[in-house]
Amino acid sequence: MKGEREAGGVRCGEVLAVLSDVIDGTVDARMRLRVEAHLRECGACARFGGAFGAMIAALRESLAAPDAVDDGTRERLRRIARS
């Protein structure tokens, strides 16, 4: 990446690699602290990380409620147990 830098003990590329783990809360504590330190110093990574996290949150919220299947399909499925 053009302008990639090291801050907080990690490089921008390393932050990119663990970004999903950070958002999902599955990164180990040591790396999480390093990433947080990096984001305090690197504006580009902070902006991208914030937007990336917002996208994932929006995906989880906006598609959370599935549409019902139509009545005909549901009735065919229910009949499986009666045949």
Added chain:
Amino acid sequence: MSDEAVLERGDAALIARTARGDAGAFEALVDRRSPSLFRYLRALARDEAAAEDALQETFLAIWKNAGGQRTGADARAWMFTIARNALFRLQRRRAGEPDDFTPLEALGGDAGWGSELSPEHIAVVAQQRRLLAAALESLPEADREVLLLRDVEGFSGEETAAILGMTLANAKTRLHRARLRLAAEMKRRLER
């Protein structure tokens, strides 16, 4: 206990009763889970008719094999695994896809990582459900599937990996790359 955890416990009880031939329990399972299973199949297949056929096969398999499902917290994952296998069987497809060797930095760059420009547009576009759904639908099948399971249906990383038949590490890698491609797709749509 979360709403989903309450439903999950209910699924296990309904499956146990279905295994004993309780048609009412099976019908309750249909009413409760057919919407999310159909959404998953339709998004995966991108073919309404194929998704309907797979949904029928899914519930046929649930009715026949309910006795083989061990009780516990993975009842919903079990149903989604059956659905996935039903669709692949109908389409006679291989379960896996070729590995993606695109460098992570290239995927990130496409999504706006490292750019001087503000990537907030990714978040802005994400607020628009229609554009988000369209962006998701345009992704390759492997990307759609992991995003559907992990982020839309809310399965854990371990459950997602089990449904996909891969290790947790591979599932996490696939998920991250899929999320980056989704961000790149939304960036591209906004810049049209």
